[in-house]
Amino acid sequence: MSRAFALGGFSAGYAALQGLGLTSTAFAKDFAPPPRDLGQGRSVLVLGAGVAGLVTAYELERAGFSVTVVEARERVGGRNWTIRGGDTVETLDRPTQTAGFSKGLYFNAGPARLPSHHQGVLSYAKALDVPLEVEVNSSRSSLLQSDKAFGGKPIQQRQAVNDLRGGLSELLAKATRGGALDQDLTADDRQALLSFLKTYGDLDAGGAYKGSERSGYLTYPGAADQKGVARPPLPLRDLLADEALPYALFEDNILMQATMLEPTGGMDAIPKALAKALKTPPILGAEVTALRQTDKAAEVAVRDRRTGAARKLTADYLVVTLPLPILVKIASDLPAQVKTAIAGARYDNASKVAFDAPRFWEDQQIYGGLSFVGGETTLVWYPSAGFNQPRGLLVGAYTVMGAARAFQARSFDEQIALSRAAVDKLHPGHGKDLAAPLVIDWNRQAFNLGPWIHWEADGNDPAAYALLNRPQGRVFLSGAHLSQLPSWQEGGVAAARRTVGLIADRVRADRLAAPH
Amino acid sequence: MSRAFALGGFSAGYAALQGLGLTSTAFAKDFAPPPRDLGQGRSVLVLGAGVAGLVTAYELERAGFSVTVVEARERVGGRNWTIRGGDTVETLDRPTQTAGFSKGLYFNAGPARLPSHHQGVLSYAKALDVPLEVEVNSSRSSLLQSDKAFGGKPIQQRQAVNDLRGGLSELLAKATRGGALDQDLTADDRQALLSFLKTYGDLDAGGAYKGSERSGYLTYPGAADQKGVARPPLPLRDLLADEALPYALFEDNILMQATMLEPTGGMDAIPKALAKALKTPPILGAEVTALRQTDKAAEVAVRDRRTGAARKLTADYLVVTLPLPILVKIASDLPAQVKTAIAGARYDNASKVAFDAPRFWEDQQIYGGLSFVGGETTLVWYPSAGFNQPRGLLVGAYTVMGAARAFQARSFDEQIALSRAAVDKLHPGHGKDLAAPLVIDWNRQAFNLGPWIHWEADGNDPAAYALLNRPQGRVFLSGAHLSQLPSWQEGGVAAARRTVGLIADRVRADRLAAPH
Numbered sequence A, B: 001m002s003r004a005f006a007l008g009g010f011s012a013g014y015a016a017l018q019g020l021g022l023t024s025t026a027f028a029k030d031f032a033p034p035p036r037d038l039g040q041g042r043s044v045l046v047l048g049a050g051v052a053g054l055v056t057a058y059e060l061e062r063a064g065f066s067v068t069v070v071e072a073r074e075r076v077g078g079r080n081w082t083i084r085g086g087d088t089v090e091t092l093d094r095p096t097q098t099a100g101f102s103k104g105l106y107f108n109a110g111p112a113r114l115p116s117h118h119q120g121v122l123s124y125a126k127a128l129d130v131p132l133e134v135e136v137n138s139s140r141s142s143l144l145q146s147d148k149a150f151g152g153k154p155i156q157q158r159q160a161v162n163d164l165r166g167g168l169s170e171l172l173a174k175a176t177r178g179g180a181l182d183q184d185l186t187a188d189d190r191q192a193l194l195s196f197l198k199t200y201g202d203l204d205a206g207g208a209y210k211g212s213e214r215s216g217y218l219t220y221p222g223a224a225d226q227k228g229v230a231r232p233p234l235p236l237r238d239l240l241a242d243e244a245l246p247y248a249l250f251e252d253n254i255l256m257q258a259t260m261l262e263p264t265g266g267m268d269a270i271p272k273a274l275a276k277a278l279k280t281p282p283i284l285g286a287e288v289t290a291l292r293q294t295d296k297a298a299e300v301a302v303r304d305r306r307t308g309a310a311r312k313l314t315a316d317y318l319v320v321t322l323p324l325p326i327l328v329k330i331a332s333d334l335p336a337q338v339k340t341a342i343a344g345a346r347y348d349n350a351s352k353v354a355f356d357a358p359r360f361w362e363d364q365q366i367y368g369g370l371s372f373v374g375g376e377t378t379l380v381w382y383p384s385a386g387f388n389q390p391r392g393l394l395v396g397a398y399t400v401m402g403a404a405r406a407f408q409a410r411s412f413d414e415q416i417a418l419s420r421a422a423v424d425k426l427h428p429g430h431g432k433d434l435a436a437p438l439v440i441d442w443n444r445q446a447f448n449l450g451p452w453i454h455w456e457a458d459g460n461d462p463a464a465y466a467l468l469n470r471p472q473g474r475v476f477l478s479g480a481h482l483s484q485l486p487s488w489q490e491g492g493v494a495a496a497r498r499t500v501g502l503i504a505d506r507v508r509a510d511r512l513a514a515p516h
Helices: A010-016 A051-062 A119-127 A157-177 A187-200 A236-240 A245-252 A269-277 A336-344 A360-364 A401-408 A412-426 A462-468 A489-513 B010-016 B051-062 B119-127 B157-177 B187-200 B236-240 B245-252 B269-277 B336-343 B360-364 B401-408 B412-426 B462-468 B489-513
Strands: A043-047 A066-070 A082-084 A088-091 A094-098 A106-108 A132-135 A217-219 A260-263 A286-293 A298-304 A310-315 A317-320 A350-358 A369-374 A378-382 A391-400 A435-441 A475-477 B043-047 B066-070 B082-084 B088-091 B094-098 B106-108 B132-135 B217-219 B260-263 B286-293 B298-304 B310-315 B317-320 B350-358 B369-374 B378-382 B391-400 B435-441 B475-477
Touching: A043 A051, A043 A298, A043 A310, A051 A066, A051 A119, A051 A269, A051 A489, A066 A310, A088 A435, A094 A412, A094 A435, A106 A391, A119 A269, A119 A489, A132 B132, A157 A187, A157 A236, A157 A245, A157 B157, A157 B187, A157 B245, A187 B157, A187 B236, A187 B245, A236 B187, A245 A369, A245 B157, A245 B187, A286 A317, A298 A317, A317 A489, A336 A462, A350 A401, A350 A412, A369 A412, A378 A412, A391 A401, A391 A412, A401 A412, A412 A435, A475 A489, B043 B051, B043 B298, B043 B310, B051 B066, B051 B119, B051 B269, B051 B489, B066 B310, B088 B435, B094 B412, B094 B435, B106 B391, B119 B269, B119 B489, B157 B187, B157 B236, B157 B245, B245 B369, B286 B317, B298 B317, B317 B489, B336 B462, B350 B401, B350 B412, B369 B412, B378 B412, B391 B401, B391 B412, B401 B412, B412 B435, B475 B489
Parallel strands: A043 A066, A043 A317, A317 A475, B043 B066, B043 B317, B317 B475
Antiparallel strands: A082 A106, A088 A094, A132 A260, A286 A298, A298 A310, A350 A391, A350 A435, A369 A378, A378 A391, B082 B106, B088 B094, B132 B260, B286 B298, B298 B310, B350 B391, B350 B435, B369 B378, B378 B391
């Protein structure tokens, strides 16, 4: 008996399948804020006004702590950065850019989508009245393109998804009818399977896949006798040979599944709302140069980036959400082992290229979603709102890992040219329509030096992750890099909430030892 | 060699696969409006201010015709009907209802979504500046529920989609490895297939499907050592036994594929914009009682529904977009064969039930989309906008065909109770939260008497469809019921545009015969 088919048998094993219940942990709220007076008389310094730092400060203030957030940039948000026309983008070793986007357009240079199960970050959007709209992450009209398949011509994702399903269903039906699974399936199972495959793959009466209108039309259904004519199917062999095909599975990555959301008007609405909700506004333009702790307090040395003036800040506790490539450069009295762990962290690479463009993709029935091109630029990302407006913000490249390393080695001009060429492959003749290019290289942003870290890759040491997650006296390292979701805002929220809990525990322990 | 796999061979057959090209008919604009002066001195009466009637009038006016639209209701739109708090709903043989929805909520009682390939209706939204937003038609967090599967408990669509794919991939991989497809596939094909199935089904190294985080988490990934734990998979046997499973394929129905759109604030923005763009506003509240034609003109007798006053209207041509169950009751001199075709038309059944409710579904990570329950109420449809607002408009039932016939035989109170019970099965404890119920029975709407017709079902005669599509002298029958998309606004647009073309042809022919 096939394990997948029966998996212990429904009646016998069902009770153990906790995954079904809507009362399961799937919907539990896993953060219990500390009591409102817990922090009375206690102070906390938070380094970094990204999502993790802001959530830490917000929750600690709500628990009665006196909190000061220190941020090197002139804005809050960290990697959550929405760029609009007129904004300046400085990049290490690369020319400074000024965004030339039309009025009303915006570019989410960092995070740009919120999965529906990221209930931590979504809870702040809700509590702080940040309007949300749908982010179109999957579109059946958007494209897959590979130089090595289909003569380099793009195919619609509806073709990839449905012709693939049809071809695989035909093969499984044939094998089942031929007796290949007789040892695995009962006669009833086989009957149920064959019956379902016919629907699943849109197979004909003989069990063959000969194409489906699910994959789109050659002729659209119209008036009178204008019947819809389905496209001929793409051959399974050619689909499987297409290196872009795995991108057709992108929509079922748990982090990418519909419904995805975005704040209306730009992702930075979230950190802005968090910052606005703080009793003590973050100190901006203040670069941390050193940190240390005594028996009595934590101390931070900061430099005002406008005036150059030095300043010392102290508090009972210190939360450090700075990226590790930044933290490694700051003088500290952290234990040697911790410093080694910080110094050894190897971040991923990530870049995006944005353009202001007329909405030519909407003439191809693409309303939001992503097309995948492979190669260094990887994908093209269409705007999820403002349909039928004259222009839109097109992300012409979003590249990570090895592809991004190769991409970032090029000049901005080369990167823009590559992005333009990729768009032109998807939308022939439209590469020239792309205006106001802007490149974001996260590895060359002075206060990031990298987008995120993969602890189980790139030669990183999971033991270092465990160590950095442990409190060091009065100092608590935090941030998305110390979560299981280092490339998501939800990771920052999770880390921040854990840190708030650790500080609450510490305060309780301190009070037991020596009442404040 | 498997046909699906090679389909004639890539290099040999590729050129014949026209489906790929973005320059194919898939993006051709198939409507060429008549010249702007063609209709000078010619008049047209259009019966019915639904989408078909309004588009006919709009295009004919643009071509210089003098057009009068006659509409029995006090509003334009026909089946395109958006109901807001305070609106009155009259129903034959049922109590009159007044919508009790909160301010800002609206209910699209008729069409509620626009596929991205319905470029006819979308072209008017674009031309007339109707703002569009995403309609969430597919959500991995929404539910499938069947009384006969999984103990009646709902499962998330992400479980159905991904556990199904995993189980089927395991079976196909096993059959392939076992040699079942050796006659169909080359060794290279088999290798490519096995390699892809591992990714497609998220199979383990041994080719087994043991669950996937694609199907959701028991424990969400969090901070520090809180790793994500995937749910155990649902057994394939139980999935296949679930009568709700085919609804997991709904998203790949070509008419339902993402991206779907909706006008912001209500579907009626489209007919309202069309009506506003007309030089001569539609005559509302005017019920047609008779129509006939002479050698010189077409004549229509109408009755003012407010005053009861009779009135006669004449024009060179007459376009009749009225639903056939309405047209059959109107005295006319149409040929006997045409009258027989009209009288023989059997429409489908359709009902919806709407509620004003607190957004409890968002606490279950559902942001738009549809859950399917089977049975008479069929589905529950969540709002695609207004996330995190206190209340939303929940469609608690949308039922067609046999299920709708059974449903419509019940009293409104029974229909509401059934809808409430269905919502409660999906969202236990929340049936009681549903307020302000409103039922729309399209078969008991006085000026519809049915939602649409399926010409190839319900005992209908496709020959009657062909006959009704033919001009009858000065009279042109039109409307979505005379298109291949009788249940979509796009069908109304397609029929209207064809009718405009027929009238243009007629004018040209008349001018050749006897210059006007």
